[in-house]
Amino acid sequence: xxxxxxxxxxxxxxxxxxxxxxxxxxxxxxxxxxxxxxxxxxxxxxxxxxxxxxxxxxxxxxxxxxxxxxxxxxxxxxxxxxxxxxxx
Numbered sequence: 027x028x029x030x031x032x033x034x035x036x037x038x039x040x041x042x043x044x045x046x047x048x049x050x051x052x053x054x055x056x057x058x059x060x061x062x063x064x065x066x067x068x069x070x071x072x073x074x075x076x077x078x079x080x081x082x083x084x085x086x087x088x089x090x091x092x093x094x095x096x097x098x099x100x101x102x103x104x105x106x107x108x109x110x111x112x113x114x
Contacts, residue, residue, distance in 0.1 A: 038071065045070055064090055 027040040066073060066083045076084035 042069070062090070 027038065029037050029039050031037070064086060066086070068083070074087070076087075078084070
């Protein structure tokens, strides 16, 4: 449940629950198995909210994003090579 106090600040209350399955949260829909699990000790709402750049979760996510960016050209080439040259 989402609550709002007299100052407009939002907070959550109630039992913890899963919004999506682990399989759904970890898959992007491509058949090339290009997905990783990078578990962080947080809930969905705080998944990308880090206290500072020294936070372990921030460092882990940043390093993963850097790897994804570096690997992207090869992944795109592999995924779409059969379509290259077919569009005019």
